[in-house]
Amino acid sequence: MAAAWPYVNGSLHLGHVAGLLPADIIARYHRQHGDDVLFVSGSDCHGTPILNTAEKEGVSPQVIAERYHQEAVDMLINRLGFSYSLYTKTMGDFHKSVAQTLFQEIYDNDCMVAKEEDQFFCAYCNRFLPDRFIEGTCPNCGATGARGDQCDSCSKLHDAKDLLQPTCKICNNTPVLRRSKHLYFRLPLFQDRLDAWMLTVADGWRENAITTTRSALLDQGLKDRPVTRDLSWGIPVPVEGFREKCIYVWFEAVMGYFSCSREYSVLQNTPEAWRDWWENDQAIHYYVHGKDNIPFHTIIWPAMLMALNLHLPDKIISSEYLNFEGLKFSKSKGIAIWLPEALAKFDPEAIRFYLTLNGPETKDVSFRWNDFRERVNADLIGTLGNFWQRTFAMITQNFDAIPSLQDYPADNHGTTLLQKAATTFEIVSQAIEQGNLRTALSEVLDLAKAGNIYLNQREPWKMAKTNRNHAGISLAVCAAIGDALRRLVAPFIPQPIERLNSYLGTTDLTWRFAPYHLGGKQIIPPSVLIRKIEKETIKEEIDKMQRADSD
Numbered sequence: 001m002a003a004a005w006p007y008v009n010g011s012l013h014l015g016h017v018a019g020l021l022p023a024d025i026i027a028r029y030h031r032q033h034g035d036d037v038l039f040v041s042g043s044d045c046h047g048t049p050i051l052n053t054a055e056k057e058g059v060s061p062q063v064i065a066e067r068y069h070q071e072a073v074d075m076l077i078n079r080l081g082f083s084y085s086l087y088t089k090t091m092g093d094f095h096k097s098v099a100q101t102l103f104q105e106i107y108d109n110d111c112m113v114a115k116e117e118d119q120f121f122c123a124y125c126n127r128f129l130p131d132r133f134i135e136g137t138c139p140n141c142g143a144t145g146a147r148g149d150q151c152d153s154c155s156k157l158h159d160a161k162d163l164l165q166p167t168c169k170i171c172n173n174t175p176v177l178r179r180s181k182h183l184y185f186r187l188p189l190f191q192d193r194l195d196a197w198m199l200t201v202a203d204g205w206r207e208n209a210i211t212t213t214r215s216a217l218l219d220q221g222l223k224d225r226p227v228t229r230d231l232s233w234g235i236p237v238p239v240e241g242f243r244e245k246c247i248y249v250w251f252e253a254v255m256g257y258f259s260c261s262r263e264y265s266v267l268q269n270t271p272e273a274w275r276d277w278w279e280n281d282q283a284i285h286y287y288v289h290g291k292d293n294i295p296f297h298t299i300i301w302p303a304m305l306m307a308l309n310l311h312l313p314d315k316i317i318s319s320e321y322l323n324f325e326g327l328k329f330s331k332s333k334g335i336a337i338w339l340p341e342a343l344a345k346f347d348p349e350a351i352r353f354y355l356t357l358n359g360p361e362t363k364d365v366s367f368r369w370n371d372f373r374e375r376v377n378a379d380l381i382g383t384l385g386n387f388w389q390r391t392f393a394m395i396t397q398n399f400d401a402i403p404s405l406q407d408y409p410a411d412n413h414g415t416t417l418l419q420k421a422a423t424t425f426e427i428v429s430q431a432i433e434q435g436n437l438r439t440a441l442s443e444v445l446d447l448a449k450a451g452n453i454y455l456n457q458r459e460p461w462k463m464a465k466t467n468r469n470h471a472g473i474s475l476a477v478c479a480a481i482g483d484a485l486r487r488l489v490a491p492f493i494p495q496p497i498e499r500l501n502s503y504l505g506t507t508d509l510t511w512r513f514a515p516y517h518l519g520g521k522q523i524i525p526p527s528v529l530i531r532k533i534e535k536e537t538i539k540e541e542i543d544k545m546q547r548a549d550s551d
């Protein structure tokens with residue numbers, strides 16, 4: 001499981017989380033399923049934006065990167081519960097050394113060429129301009145505000161020289177072209193193999209990944225791409241004659257998936273274990289990221305992997321963008337919901353639940369505070385949480401232990417419901433493995449709804465006084481459904497499931513329909529599993545967003 005590396009130039013916002021969350025859900029699902037999961041990621045620490053922030057604050061770039069790396073660790077792992085096998089950082093020594101080795105290997109395999117080419121130089125700033133410091137009009141779609149290497153509007157990669165009306169982002173002057181010698185990655189060498197490979201794997205890719213990659217491969221054709229930069233903050237190029245330059249930040253950041261796997265193996269005292277994932281045809285590699293990262297994961301990194309003879313990506317789970325109250329994310333205008341602020345007010349399960357149910361899977365979607373509150377209170381708590389709460393509270397009030405289906409065989413309606421639960425495991429499995437997490441979570445909610453209907457019809461709270469057998473059957477069925485829901489929803493919202501498990505005295509979350517698992521267990525009546533969201537809390541957030549929009 002390869003989740004994109006957050007760029008640690010500032011706090012993460014909920015748009016980042018929406019793009020990364022599928023990785024944790026799918027990784028958790030596969031673990032429950034009994035698969036051997038290696039889940040790698042880390043902080044992307046190099047490149048010009050961090051250098052720029054450091055210059056502004058008058059500190060070293062390490063200070064900036066370390067500050068937001070620590071924050072990312074705290075937010076993603078400690079708060080949101082992302083279950084990485086290892087979360088590292090590209091400025092760590094281990095990654096540096098692996099990246100330099102891989103760079104050298106790709107160079108030694110004749111996949112790089114030195115070229116002296118024109119590069120943008122700003123005479124006012126007296127420096128070569130890295131891609132992120134040039135802005136202009138996209139040569140492919142004509143959108144303004146395209147960066148030196150990529151356009152946000154059409155996601156296509158381009159050469160900085162092809163930008164129309166280029167300007168220096170630091171001083172707004174027009175830069176000039178100057179000769180500079182760099183190493184280029186010979187992407188055209190891989191054009192045919194990439195074409196053929198894409199045809200075999202694309203059914204595991206999101207539609208946006210297929211479209212972007214096809215158009216880059218077929219319509220545009222691949223060109224040599226410079227992979228060294230005139231920059232001081234990064235990993236030094238290991239090749240003679242280029243040692244004063246740094247490796248292009250994207251080129252070394254994607255190597256992180258591999259270096260992190262190696263580092264994890266070393267830390268586990270099984271230094272060769274990485275081969276089980278990277279030199280194994282049976283392994284399935286998922287790549288999870290936002291749509292602006294697509295070409296790096298479907299063209300550049302696969303070409304590098306071909307040059308290195310390592311396992312190619314299998315599934316590309318690339319999200320669309322998350323807007324905020326219908327507005328496009330803008331750091332400068334304050335149109336964003338920052339993760340540290342969101343987690344200071346709301347529980348991680350609420351954020352995970354809403355960002356999945358309303359995830360930007362196939363189109364841009366908006367995070368709307370009222371909808372957030374509605375979905376959490378009505379669906380997460382009203383439909384799902386209350387089903388467990390009611391079922392297990394009634395059991396502790398009326399029985400010494402959970403009635404088992406052996407003692408209380410299901411009625412007809414109950415049998416149908418149990419069959420639905422068994423089928424739900426298959427449907428949800430398939431949806432998760434395809435990266436269709438909205439569908440997967442909706443199916444789980446659907447089962448909870450059916451459970452509530454059954455419970456309301458059977459009225460065990462009344463029947464317990466007059467017909468104990470009737471109530472026993474109802475609650476045995478509901479306990480089995482409650483158990484199924486617990487396993488099915490655990491990848492999405494692990495935090496309340498941990499609490500529920502402690503009340504039920506179980507830790508088994510194996511991905512299977514197990515209707516007899518809870519029968520006979522003595523349990524503690526569960527107290528509040530998931531907290532409601534109050535109207536006032538939401539109102540403050542809406543006001544904040546409206547102020548930002550009108551400024």
Ligand SMILES: [Zn+2]
Nearest residue numbers: 138141151154
């Ligand atoms: Zn464009």
Ligand SMILES: [Zn+2]
Nearest residue numbers: 122125168171
């Ligand atoms: Zn300038």
